[in-house]
Amino acid sequence: MGKPQPILSSLEAKDYKSAVKPIWCPGCGHFGIESALFRALAHLGLPPEQVAVISGIGCSSRLPAYTECYGFHGIHGRALPMATGLKLARPDLTVVVASGDGDAFSIGGNHFIHACRRNVDMTCIVMDNEVYGMTKGQPSPTTPPNWDCKIAPGGTGVSPFSPLMVALASGAGFIARGFSGDRNGIAKMLVEAIRYPGFALLQVLSPCVTFRPEEKDWRLQVHPSELPTTANWAEATRRLAADDGMTTGIFYKAELPLYPATVMEPIDQLNAIETELTL
Amino acid sequence: MTTLVTLEELLAYAQTMEEEAVERYQELTDLMEVHHQKEIAQLFRTMAQIESKHVDKVAGLAADRDLPHLAPWEHQWLDADSPESVPIGQERYQMSPQQALLLVLGCEERARDFYQSVVDSSPDPAIRQMAAEFAEEERQHAQLLRDWLARLPPDAGKKAGRVDLDEPLAQD
Numbered sequence: 001m002g003k004p005q006p007i008l009s010s011l012e013a014k015d016y017k018s019a020v021k022p023i024w025c026p027g028c029g030h031f032g033i034e035s036a037l038f039r040a041l042a043h044l045g046l047p048p049e050q051v052a053v054i055s056g057i058g059c060s061s062r063l064p065a066y067t068e069c070y071g072f073h074g075i076h077g078r079a080l081p082m083a084t085g086l087k088l089a090r091p092d093l094t095v096v097v098a099s100g101d102g103d104a105f106s107i108g109g110n111h112f113i114h115a116c117r118r119n120v121d122m123t124c125i126v127m128d129n130e131v132y133g134m135t136k137g138q139p140s141p142t143t144p145p146n147w148d149c150k151i152a153p154g155g156t157g158v159s160p161f162s163p164l165m166v167a168l169a170s171g172a173g174f175i176a177r178g179f180s181g182d183r184n185g186i187a188k189m190l191v192e193a194i195r196y197p198g199f200a201l202l203q204v205l206s207p208c209v210t211f212r213p214e215e216k217d218w219r220l221q222v223h224p225s226e227l228p229t230t231a232n233w234a235e236a237t238r239r240l241a242a243d244d245g246m247t248t249g250i251f252y253k254a255e256l257p258l259y260p261a262t263v264m265e266p267i268d269q270l271n272a273i274e275t276e277l278t279l
Numbered sequence: 280m281t282t283l284v285t286l287e288e289l290l291a292y293a294q295t296m297e298e299e300a301v302e303r304y305q306e307l308t309d310l311m312e313v314h315h316q317k318e319i320a321q322l323f324r325t326m327a328q329i330e331s332k333h334v335d336k337v338a339g340l341a342a343d344r345d346l347p348h349l350a351p352w353e354h355q356w357l358d359a360d361s362p363e364s365v366p367i368g369q370e371r372y373q374m375s376p377q378q379a380l381l382l383v384l385g386c387e388e389r390a391r392d393f394y395q396s397v398v399d400s401s402p403d404p405a406i407r408q409m410a411a412e413f414a415e416e417e418r419q420h421a422q423l424l425r426d427w428l429a430r431l432p433p434d435a436g437k438k439a440g441r442v443d444l445d446e447p448l449a450q451d
Contacts, residue, residue: 021309032367182359188352
């Protein structure tokens with residue numbers, strides 16, 4: 001299956017936006033990610049009906065409703081297995097997963113690890129705000145240990161999950177981090193991620209202005225990587241081990257064996273589908 | 280400093296800037312409607328309508344020209360984003376009219392600065408002239424917004440500190 005190539009498309013970012021008005025909080029970083037995704041898809045010239053956005057549960061996971069692409073707002077932590085099934089059944093589709101730090105790294109943590117090692121061709125965007133926002137502000141796997149909140153006075157005291165290190169150790173071949181305030185930077189990374197033939201992870205630091213207002217300062221803290229993307233696993237490991245968590249860029253990109261697509265005869269007649277579905 | 284070498288390039292930048300401003304204002308209009316901030320939603324709707332006219336104006340100027348196609352990240356803006364769009368993360372749930380107008384004013388001022396940077400750096404007199412006209416338009420818009428701000432009631436800014444009736448609460 002050929003990867004999308006850059007074309008002079010007549011599609012514009014607004015062509016991917018649905019009529020559903022987002023209910024994200026004003027100031028939420030997720031708006032920047034939504035906008036970046038639409039810009040990337042428009043740049044690639046991918047018609048909305050050739051793209052599927054799959055999500056689990058959480059603020060991030062509302063994204064499928066906000067796009068004209070096909071979408072599936074699934075169950076908590078299960079965006080990756082659903083996307084895997086879709087991509088194997090419909091390898092012609094461009095599959096994008098929209099997830100959050102709780103959905104991807106906690107409830108869906110096991111699926112995350114195995115999606116990294118399985119290497120099915122899809123792009124996984126994790127909108128990381130280091131908090132469970134939809135349920136009103138509980139610590140997530142990426143929350144700093146000393147974040148003081150009512151449910152964890154003084155902080156959880158638990159070391160935060162390192163998504164990119166875990167992804168690298170689990171076998172992911174494309175690992176990147178962006179910042180929601182830099183829509184064009186994310187769009188550029190998304191274009192590369194979607195073109196990448198395999199599982200591409202893009203963690204996007206996305207401030208939750210409601211429950212983690214201090215994250216507004218991320219704008220001042222993020223900084224682009226000064227090093228070029230590496231295909232060397234050991235080098236990527238060293239870089240990520242030394243990273244402060246606020247570096248943006250594509251850290252690792254390597255050619256890895258792709259999980260084989262399911263070989264099945266196309267079912268193109270309605271009666272054949274009905275026969276298949278007969279209980 | 281943004282150095283542009285053809286009129287087509289300048290028009291392509293102007294087109295992107297105005298279109299992205301419209302999209303962002305429409306997004307903010309929807310957002311404020313969802314959160315029942317009708318007054319602020321109306322302000323952003325008005326701005327989207329005004330910027331739409333600018334999109335049409337640029338389209339008219341570009342009618343007989345082939346504009347270059349630039350990827351979003353290929354634009355050399357002065358900041359990461361196009362200057363006339365309200366930056367991601369700047370809007371607030373209970374922003375006052377004054378705060379909203381200040382956001383819009385910032386957009387117009389950044390747009391003016393962008394065009395001025397083209398005036399200052401372009402080697403082509405025709406580009407400098409068109410950019411100077413655009414910069415002057417943005418300067419006039421900024422002045423109009425300052426006039427609006429001056430006409431706001433004295434207590435308009437105080438709404439910024441009003442009590443949030445739906446304050447975020449952690450689960451107890």
